[in-house]
Amino acid sequence: MTKIAKITLLFVVFVDLIGQGLVFPIINSLIMETKSGFLPESTPMGRRHLYYGLVIGCFFLSWFLGVVYVSKVSDSIGRKNALLVCLSGALAGYALTIAALYLNSLLLLIVGRSITGFTAGNQPIAQAAMIDGSTDAADRDRNMGYIITGVSFGLVGGPIIGAVLSDAALLGSVATLKTPFYGAFVLVVIAIFLVLTFFKDTRTERAAFVFRPRDVTDSLIAVREHPMVLKILPVYALFMIANVTFYVFVDNFLTSAWGYGVIGGSMAMVVIGFALAFSSTFLVKPAQERFSKHHIIYTSLVVMVICGFGFAFSPSGVLSYVPVFFFYFFFGVSYPTLLGLFSSAVAETDQGWVMGVTTAVFCLAGGVMSLIGGGLMSFDIRLPYYIVIVTALMGLIGMHMRWKGKEIKALLA
Numbered sequence: 001m002t003k004i005a006k007i008t009l010l011f012v013v014f015v016d017l018i019g020q021g022l023v024f025p026i027i028n029s030l031i032m033e034t035k036s037g038f039l040p041e042s043t044p045m046g047r048r049h050l051y052y053g054l055v056i057g058c059f060f061l062s063w064f065l066g067v068v069y070v071s072k073v074s075d076s077i078g079r080k081n082a083l084l085v086c087l088s089g090a091l092a093g094y095a096l097t098i099a100a101l102y103l104n105s106l107l108l109l110i111v112g113r114s115i116t117g118f119t120a121g122n123q124p125i126a127q128a129a130m131i132d133g134s135t136d137a138a139d140r141d142r143n144m145g146y147i148i149t150g151v152s153f154g155l156v157g158g159p160i161i162g163a164v165l166s167d168a169a170l171l172g173s174v175a176t177l178k179t180p181f182y183g184a185f186v187l188v189v190i191a192i193f194l195v196l197t198f199f200k201d202t203r204t205e206r207a208a209f210v211f212r213p214r215d216v217t218d219s220l221i222a223v224r225e226h227p228m229v230l231k232i233l234p235v236y237a238l239f240m241i242a243n244v245t246f247y248v249f250v251d252n253f254l255t256s257a258w259g260y261g262v263i264g265g266s267m268a269m270v271v272i273g274f275a276l277a278f279s280s281t282f283l284v285k286p287a288q289e290r291f292s293k294h295h296i297i298y299t300s301l302v303v304m305v306i307c308g309f310g311f312a313f314s315p316s317g318v319l320s321y322v323p324v325f326f327f328y329f330f331f332g333v334s335y336p337t338l339l340g341l342f343s344s345a346v347a348e349t350d351q352g353w354v355m356g357v358t359t360a361v362f363c364l365a366g367g368v369m370s371l372i373g374g375g376l377m378s379f380d381i382r383l384p385y386y387i388v389i390v391t392a393l394m395g396l397i398g399m400h401m402r403w404k405g406k407e408i409k410a411l412l413a
Helices: 003-021 023-032 045-077 077-102 105-118 122-132 137-165 168-176 179-199 215-225 227-248 249-257 262-282 286-290 292-314 321-344 346-379 385-400 406-412
Strands: none
Touching: 003 023, 003 122, 003 137, 003 179, 003 262, 023 045, 023 105, 023 137, 023 249, 023 262, 045 077, 045 105, 045 122, 045 249, 045 346, 077 105, 077 122, 077 179, 122 137, 122 346, 137 179, 137 262, 137 286, 137 292, 137 321, 168 227, 215 227, 215 346, 227 249, 227 292, 227 321, 227 346, 227 385, 227 406, 249 262, 249 346, 262 321, 286 292, 286 321, 292 321, 292 385, 292 406, 321 346, 321 406, 346 385
């Protein structure tokens, strides 16, 4: 795979993740701040928490439904065409989101975010494309790290774009909460151009595509036919529940606990992005050369427990950024390591499927925990972070109980 093709894939993932790094702080401000004008000022705070969880949850659940078909389509029509389908959906989703902000319509905002979520399958397609173009296992793991780099820059770039384009002190009357979405719209158009111009499929085999509603569940049920994937998946699911719960409610917690708005929430996303960018770009290969995969994942789960406590009980808003940084610094190494385990556990023909499964689990966790967490925060804003702590501990227990036997130990070496 050429360097420009890899850069194109990284940009596609970057644009995909902007939809979180840019959107989450703005949606948090729209819904949680009484003076934003999006909801009636008299809307109770508990209901605002529920609405926030609903908007974010619909995005992730739609992503969960869509990623199954998008990943399957990518094996049938090729990675390039599947990327273009996803990017076209992103354009439509951003257009509806902009309309929702003009109309102050919660329903239209949910629809717009749901459409964006349904076609937000670029990351697993890019992962599969990187795997297609890898020369060996080491090159594959390094390329998985590059994907996380694209994710990281999306998480960094999104909040920076959102903060700059919505800051009236910098852009005057041009800066509104709508302006960042126009910027994201333009970046999606650029991504479409790059894919059309510079990316070519390296995998020429095609599988016939047949649409079946059962594919949503069959893709996950098929895990039973892959013993190694079945061993890895429970720990990965708990790992992802801890990650996505921590991530989704960062902005919400900072606003509720410390009164932070778009800038404070965006700063949290920047911290997350920088931590991920550095560790996933520079530390994946050195860490895997020095430590076993088992040790890397185990350490990350321990850090999740510590950082969950640190964030929930931080004595100040500024200090709360410290556990945010270390949580995702270690995540940036352990996540591509886990993806490498899944890739090694299946045949070449199943790479698209297994990457789709990993993203589906992530999306399902995000959707369910957003809906649950939004309700829990109406009682106690720390409750989602108790979930982070408990699920990370369960992940550690799962490693001790499930990751036994010669085959799994060979993968974890």
